[in-house]
Each structure stands twice: as C-alpha cells, then as structure tokens.
Amino acid sequence: MIKKEVDLTPEERAMLQGSSGEAASKAMEIIMALARVYGARKLVPVASAQIAGVSYMNLGDAGLEFLLEWADAGAQVCIPAMLNPAGMDLTAWQSLGIPRSFAHKQRMVVEVYTAMGIQPTCSCTPYLAGHVPEFRQHLAWSESSAVSFANSVLGARTNREGGPSALASAMVGRTAEYGLHLDDCRLAHHKIDVRCSISSLSDYGALGYLVGQRVSNGIPYFCFRDAPWTGTTWGVGELPPEPLISGLKLLGAAMAASGAVALYHVDGLTPEARMGDMLASDAKIMRIDDLSKGYSALNSPVNNIDLVSIGCPHASLDEIRWVGELLDGKQITSDLWVTTSRNTREEAESQGLVECIEAAGGQVVADTCLVVSPVKMLGYHSLATNSAKMAFYAPSHVGLQVRFGSLEQCIQEATTGKWE
Amino acid sequence: MKLRGRALVSGSAEGVALSSLEPIGFLGGVDPETGIVIEQGHALEGECVAGRILVFPTGKGSTVGSYTIYRLARNGVSPAAIINANGDAVTTVGAIIASIPMIDQVDVSLIRTGMVVSIKEDLIEVE
Numbered sequence A: 001m002i003k004k005e006v007d008l009t010p011e012e013r014a015m016l017q018g019s020s021g022e023a024a025s026k027a028m029e030i031i032m033a034l035a036r037v038y039g040a041r042k043l044v045p046v047a048s049a050q051i052a053g054v055s056y057m058n059l060g061d062a063g064l065e066f067l068l069e070w071a072d073a074g075a076q077v078c079i080p081a082m083l084n085p086a087g088m089d090l091t092a093w094q095s096l097g098i099p100r101s102f103a104h105k106q107r108m109v110v111e112v113y114t115a116m117g118i119q120p121t122c123s124c125t126p127y128l129a130g131h132v133p134e135f136r137q138h139l140a141w142s143e144s145s146a147v148s149f150a151n152s153v154l155g156a157r158t159n160r161e162g163g164p165s166a167l168a169s170a171m172v173g174r175t176a177e178y179g180l181h182l183d184d185c186r187l188a189h190h191k192i193d194v195r196c197s198i199s200s201l202s203d204y205g206a207l208g209y210l211v212g213q214r215v216s217n218g219i220p221y222f223c224f225r226d227a228p229w230t231g232t233t234w235g236v237g238e239l240p241p242e243p244l245i246s247g248l249k250l251l252g253a254a255m256a257a258s259g260a261v262a263l264y265h266v267d268g269l270t271p272e273a274r275m276g277d278m279l280a281s282d283a284k285i286m287r288i289d290d291l292s293k294g295y296s297a298l299n300s301p302v303n304n305i306d307l308v309s310i311g312c313p314h315a316s317l318d319e320i321r322w323v324g325e326l327l328d329g330k331q332i333t334s335d336l337w338v339t340t341s342r343n344t345r346e347e348a349e350s351q352g353l354v355e356c357i358e359a360a361g362g363q364v365v366a367d368t369c370l371v372v373s374p375v376k377m378l379g380y381h382s383l384a385t386n387s388a389k390m391a392f393y394a395p396s397h398v399g400l401q402v403r404f405g406s407l408e409q410c411i412q413e414a415t416t417g418k419w420e
Numbered sequence B: 001m002k003l004r005g006r007a008l009v010s011g012s013a014e015g016v017a018l019s020s021l022e023p024i025g026f027l028g029g030v031d032p033e034t035g036i037v038i039e040q041g042h043a044l045e046g047e048c049v050a051g052r053i054l055v056f057p058t059g060k061g062s063t064v065g066s067y068t069i070y071r072l073a074r075n076g077v078s079p080a081a082i083i084n085a086n087g088d089a090v091t092t093v094g095a096i097i098a099s100i101p102m103i104d105q106v107d108v109s110l111i112r113t114g115m116v117v118s119i120k121e122d123l124i125e126v127e
Helices: A010-016 A022-037 A056-072 A100-115 A144-152 A163-172 A201-215 A244-258 A271-275 A292-297 A317-327 A342-350 A353-359 A388-398 A407-416 B065-074 B089-098
Strands: A043-045 A049-051 A081-083 A119-122 A174-176 A188-194 A220-224 A279-288 A307-310 A335-340 A363-366 A382-385 A401-404 B002-004 B006-009 B012-019 B053-056 B081-084 B102-104 B116-120 B123-126
Touching: A010 A022, A022 A163, A022 A174, A022 B006, A022 B089, A049 A163, A056 A100, A056 A163, A056 B065, A100 A119, A119 A342, A144 A244, A163 A174, A163 B065, A163 B089, A188 A201, A201 A244, A201 A279, A201 A292, A201 A388, A201 A401, A220 A279, A244 A388, A307 A407, A317 A335, A317 A342, A317 A353, A317 A407, A335 A342, A342 A353, A342 A363, A353 A363, A382 A388, A382 A407, A388 A401, A401 A407, B006 B089, B053 B116, B065 B089, B081 B089, B081 B116, B089 B102
Parallel strands: A049 A081, A081 A119, A188 A220, A188 A279, A307 A335, A307 A382, A335 A363, A382 A401, B012 B053, B053 B081, B081 B102
Antiparallel strands: A043 A174, B002 B123, B006 B102, B012 B116, B116 B123
C-alpha cells in the first residue's frame, strides 16, 4: 500500500482501499504514484479520458494480456472515455491488405476496451467526433496532438497521459493535480515572433516542426505579424471555423512530434491569450523569418511515391471536401489514404465525398493512422503528406521515405506521379 | 550501508545490483523476452536485468515502456526491484502494473554493480 502524502477525499481513500473493487484500487495506486512523482497535493476530477495504447502494433501481446487481466479484475470506466487510433480500419481492414492474424489481435484489443465501457471512437481528433471539452475542464487525454488541441485551442486542462494512466483515470474519474492542471504552469516562457506569412495548411506544420525542435517541452506564445485569420473570432470553448481549425491542429501536432509541446498560446486568438496575459516576463524570444528549413528537414530526396497520406491528425470534414475537390474528375496513380474518425467518415459519406475520392482511386480510411498501422507489411516504401507530424514520424517509426508539402502538391503527386 | 528513499511501489526484495548512471528507456531498450539491455551504446548493453536490483537515475522514452516492464514480469525476466534517483511516470507506472518494488530519491551512485542489496519498504541495505 502506498503511504498517504497526497490529500485524499474519503471517497478516494476508500477507492484506494478497494471499496470499488480490485481494478479500481490498482487504478488509484497508479494515480497516487504519479501524484507523488510529480509532487501533486491532491487529485482533481476529470470530465473525460482519451486512451492511447490501442494499436496492436504498439501494444503487442504484453499490452493485450495486461488489458485482459485488468478487465478480468472488473475494470470499468466511470466517465466518458474514448480510444486513440487502432492499427487498422476496424471494418474495411481486408481491403487495405491488413493480415488476418493482425486483425484478430487488433479486434481483441478494441473488444476488451469496449467491455470496460470505453467508446470505440478510435481517433486522434475526439474534438471533431463529438467530444468537445469545455473551457477549463480537467481531462486525462493521451494523444499528443489531441492534448495540444484541447489545452491550446479549447482552453481545457490535461497533461499528456500514458496509456495505463489515462485508463486508470477513466476508471476512477480523477487525475493527479500537477502540471497543466495548475494556472501557474500554463504561462509561456518562449515568445515566437512569426515574421513570414502562413499561406497553406502545411505551413502551419512546418512552423510547428521548427518551434517544437527549439522549445522542446516548453510553452510557446505565438505572435504573427501577418495573421492569416484576421477578422476571425469564435466563442471561448467553441471550435474555431475552418481552415483555422485544421491549421491549428497541424501546428500543435507538429510541435508535439518534433518537441513535446502540450500547450501553446496565440496572441489575440486562443482563449487564454484572449482573456489574460499568458506570456512570462522573462520569456525568451525566437524569431521565424521563413519556413524553408522546416520543409527541407522533412523532405527526403525521393521521387517515386507509393502512398499519399492526408489526415494526420485525422482529417476534418472540410479537409476531406478539399481532397475531393482537388481530385474531381481525375484518376490517381499512387495510392491515397485519407485517414479520419469513423464519425467524420460517415458524415463525408452522406455528403458524397467518400464516393468522389473512391471514384478517383483513393480511400477514406477510418479508425487508424499510418504511424500505428503495420505499413511495412503492406509493401509501401515512400510517402507524401501535408502533415509535418507524419513526415517527422514516418521515417523513424515505419521506415518510409517522405515528401512533405501542401495538400495541392500531394494530390498533384497522386494524379501525375510527379513531385513538383 | 543503509540508505532511505521513498517507496513508490512498496514491497521487499533481495538481489545483486545492476547499476547504471545513464537513464533507461524500456521500449526498444530492454528485450521483453530475455531481459537483456539492447539499447546500442548503453552502459548496460548486453546485461540481463532478470532478478537484479536495477539501479539507474531515471527512465526515458516512450510511455509504451510501462507495458514493456509488465511484459518482462510476465516472462519471468523482470528486475527484482528498481531503485531510481527520480522516479518518472513510465517506469513507475510499469513497476505498479508489474508489481515490482520501487524506491526513488536515492543517491544511485552509491550502489554499484555486483553489490548485494536488500530492500524493504523505503529502506535499502547494501552489503
């Protein structure tokens, strides 16, 4: 038993001692240990949990065994909880060429989570699939880009949880109060003075790549000289309009990949920056005059592209629409995966967008992401993407050579077979 | 020599120390089937953690490393206990789900490979 140093409520103490069963007691132990590691004084209720450790490729048999054991011990979630992307489209896996043995294990993983009461929303963009956190709401989310979006764009509060700790939080409805749950820890210590213009979605990613590399796990505060959203406003706690939502999603995802940025502010735009001064007085200043270094670092000299990947993080409905518009009346020569949440795919299907992309030879793939799918088994060697996060991870995680550029360049590559 | 730390996962264990002044990343750093450290260039590369009192400053790397620690335990090749200078989230969560006793806030440079170590709760005895 862990000694009491963290101030627990009687209910929390009872859960730790087993009042809600063995599994919940183990979950409390995990949260208590994190509280002690990070010096938290108490626990805080969380509104939802987003759980990583879903792809069988990353979990392996050990992870699956652990989940089965926990489920056997009576693990049940007590707050809304959803999953990170799985290693395949849970329904259309065969047409993607996913081996049956992999599919079997992957389905077992999702089934055991579902048995615990978790929604099988396998997505890195739960905020586009009906889970929009409220301003200042505490969460226990795992996926680094979702954590960044919830903290930065919506003003919710979550640290980046590991798979087991997010699951533990889902089971007891609490997390340790440290880090980004606290006001003092949300101030930016890096001012990013962006002097160049941002003219495409991939520019947000290139910018994020450069900033993440520099600030590591710090909090950046962006000041844009030439803000592309001038005149755009949205209510605190609401999703911003497109294309801003996709731009901010790609910016945050890139910073969480090249660095470990879990929160950023944008002067005059993000909710906390609109409501108060979020820039520390001793902030370091970083100036960005152009994005070419970001583009060159993320491009390998490859010209034969096997696969074009759009939707990292998962594509919004508008992104799917833009792909459809660019493909209209054309046929592609490379494979094309537009990855998205099941929910968004269904909306796209009802609007005829899936049909349009499929008519050109592409696929709209749900529940998964190339970084966590067994891409090597599918025989791909090179990839083009408009996501800096994907371009950053694809070489190291799945061994692909990468081209990184705008959505227009990616679709042009898919149709002409040439990267220009 | 007696040392006192902070018990992150309570328990008792005895064994021979395997000590590193470099952080350990479990995912990709330790083979979950054999318990052998496989990170290239690591001070402990080629050593086996099974049954040892594993002493290192702190963890590093992917959060999936918690599952690697669990897998070591399932395969019977986990360390008997973990001693850290500063416990991190990945190692601590791994030790909890694998039920491996773990103590931190210890001057790990005092415990060298080959020393016989026994731990009980927050107390460490080194022969």
